[in-house]
Amino acid sequence: LPPPPKRSKPKMKESKFREGFVAVAGVKPKAGDYEPVVEALLLRAMAEYSARIVTLYAFPQTLAFQWARECFSNACAVAKLRYTLTDRMSKLITKRGSHVRGQTIDSFRPVFASHFGFQRSNSNKIVAANKARSAALANNASIHYKDTDARTGYGENSILVTARQDTFFKDKNSLAAIFRSYFNPLPPPFKALEFSVLQHLNGEWSTGSFIFAPFREKDVVQSYETHLADIKKWCDCNSVVTEKLRTKWFKRAVQNLGIVEAVQETHIGEEDQRALRLELEGRTGDTDSENEGDAEAT
Secondary structure, three states, X not given: OOOOOOOOOOOOEOOOXXXXXXXXXXXXXXXXXXXXXXXXXXXXXXXXXXXXXXXXXXXXXXXXXHHHHHHHHHHHHHHOOOEOOOHXXXXXXXXXXXHHHHHHHHHHHHHHHHHHOOOOOOOHHHHXXXXXXXXXXXXXXXXXXXXXXXXXXXXXXXXXXXXXXXXXXXXXXXXXXHOHHHHOOOOXXXXXXXXXXXXXXXXXXXXXXXXXXXXXXXXXXXXXXXXXXXXXXXXXXXXXXXXXXXXXXXXXXXXXXXXXXXXXXXXXXXXXHHHHHHHHOOOOOOXXXXXXXXXXXX
């Protein structure tokens, strides 16, 4: 038989601006500047890039443009199209890094103070209590534990569940729904970003009075690296158990997405399983000496 014909790649097309678009100095570029097909590809690539930021590495300085190319290529592959990626388009994709990091801290900020008991006040007593509370939470990164005083329940503080549910696991359009494999099980870089956000927000209360601080890469990257190293140490303590925990956290978060797991059809029910267990008892399957009946299956 002759070999099957090779599948030809779609022809590479030039990425064009939408009809009537005119670049204006001082106006930020956006995906909507491009024709509809290219805009859709860009949006898909930007979403995957965001997923990589939160699950693979939050500050990919040297990898940023490589990721942009890969994400745009993946978007084209999904759509079975091929379009050129310009420098302007690459920059649009990489700018999603700061955007998704901002989204992450924005999901924590509204609930942070009330969750940990901080109060805005000019009272010396309350300011002192805030300062002491912030110091206690900062001690050995106690803030992310389920019990922050006893330091038990590593990475299980309930604020983590609340915040991630409000962003990455909110609905079917959320990153965890679209790029599920990136999030299952919850990867160490994802947890490291969450811990870094908590540390940053706690630092805003370190004087006892709230002082806003922008969540900038140059101020956060070192704490992120420290948390990432800590989480990897935690994983290494018992890789099997910690992976199961991270899988459990993912499954709990994904329940709100309305995604139903596919059920595998089977011809073997519970009664069949019990019968098969009895049949296999005492067998090893290693030798030909076991009785295989009157005829061999071929």
